Amino acid sequence: MKKLVLLMAFSALANCGTTVAVREFTAYAEAFDGVVEASDTVLNEIAAEERLTRKRTIDRGSVSNKFTRDDISIFAPSADPPFVASMRFAVQSVADLNGILLAYAQGRPLDVLKKDVNALQVSALGFEKQDTGNGLSGALNGKIAVFEEALDVFAGIGSREAFRTELSKTAGKISDVLDVILDNAQVAFTALTASEFRALRGNPPNAAAIREDIATEREMLAEWLHLIELSQSALSQAVSAAGSSVDRNGRLIEAAVLSGDLRARVDRIKRLSAAN
Numbered sequence: 001m002k003k004l005v006l007l008m009a010f011s012a013l014a015n016c017g018t019t020v021a022v023r024e025f026t027a028y029a030e031a032f033d034g035v036v037e038a039s040d041t042v043l044n045e046i047a048a049e050e051r052l053t054r055k056r057t058i059d060r061g062s063v064s065n066k067f068t069r070d071d072i073s074i075f076a077p078s079a080d081p082p083f084v085a086s087m088r089f090a091v092q093s094v095a096d097l098n099g100i101l102l103a104y105a106q107g108r109p110l111d112v113l114k115k116d117v118n119a120l121q122v123s124a125l126g127f128e129k130q131d132t133g134n135g136l137s138g139a140l141n142g143k144i145a146v147f148e149e150a151l152d153v154f155a156g157i158g159s160r161e162a163f164r165t166e167l168s169k170t171a172g173k174i175s176d177v178l179d180v181i182l183d184n185a186q187v188a189f190t191a192l193t194a195s196e197f198r199a200l201r202g203n204p205p206n207a208a209a210i211r212e213d214i215a216t217e218r219e220m221l222a223e224w225l226h227l228i229e230l231s232q233s234a235l236s237q238a239v240s241a242a243g244s245s246v247d248r249n250g251r252l253i254e255a256a257v258l259s260g261d262l263r264a265r266v267d268r269i270k271r272l273s274a275a276n
Contacts, residue, residue, distance in 0.1 A: 024241040025105065025235075025241075028231065028238050029099070029102050031234050032094065032231050034265075034266040035091065035228060036092070036095050038224050038265070038269045039091045041224075041269055043088050045192060045220075046083070046087075046191050047081055047084040049191050049193070054081060055074060058071065083187060090177050090181055094178060096120050097170070097174055100117060100120070101166065101170065165242075171238070178231070181225070182225055188225075192221055196213050216272055216275055217276055220276065223268055223269050224269055226265070227269070
């Protein structure tokens with residue numbers, strides 16, 4: 001009986017150990033779903049402005065008699081113009097990587113995961129050929145290639161242990177991709193408010209209302225970028241959990257609070273977009 005109790009206790013401890021960082025990463029991944037949702041709201045608005053600005057440059061107050069392959073995404077309503085396409089690809093790629101890592105932690109077969117990684121890598125290679133102007137897709141492709149190699153290396157290890165090892169290595173690459181978005185804050189703000197700043201030229205009678213619109217758009221953009229910063233913090237918590245089981249309950253509470261905060265900010269971004 002004593003041996004049975006000890007065996008059950010050991011089993012419980014072992015099972016607890018195998019889930020270290022999994023729940024924290026799950027909280028981060030679910031929170032990042034909110035980033036994806038908010039990104040659609042913000043990027044759709046930036047896309048409309050980016051398209052309008054580029055059309056003005058091409059037509060120069062009239063209608064241009066030239067139309068090249070590079071102009072397709074500008075004049076096709078269903079396509080994203082270059083800057084927004086780059087940003088949307090970055091967000092979705094991180095979401096895809098999150099899904100792969102999470103499935104890895106939950107024990108999905110490695111051969112299935114490798115197919116997912118290969119599909120993402122092919123997508124990045126195709127995107128790299130586009131002129132996005134910031135080199136994001138090439139850098140991202142390198143990170144995906146490293147991740148694919150890591151899956152091969154850890155193929156013989158228990159999936160959750162390999163997950164914790166891989167998370168510690170891959171989190172920096174995920175954060176680097178998010179940094180690219182954050183570092184393009186000025187480009188995003190310029191694209192988002194181009195029409196309003198054009199309208200301010202000459203000090204029109206409705207200048208106060210236009211400046212208020214700019215302030216609302218800036219707040220919406222700032223909320224979105226801060227959402228991304230918060231998701232980086234949630235990812236950092238998961239990495240910390242992967243390295244140690246100390247104060248694990250505290251980290252889970254922090255992750256839950258952060259997840260709720262991100263959800264509230266997503267809703268605020270939608271309200272700001274509707275107000276604009």
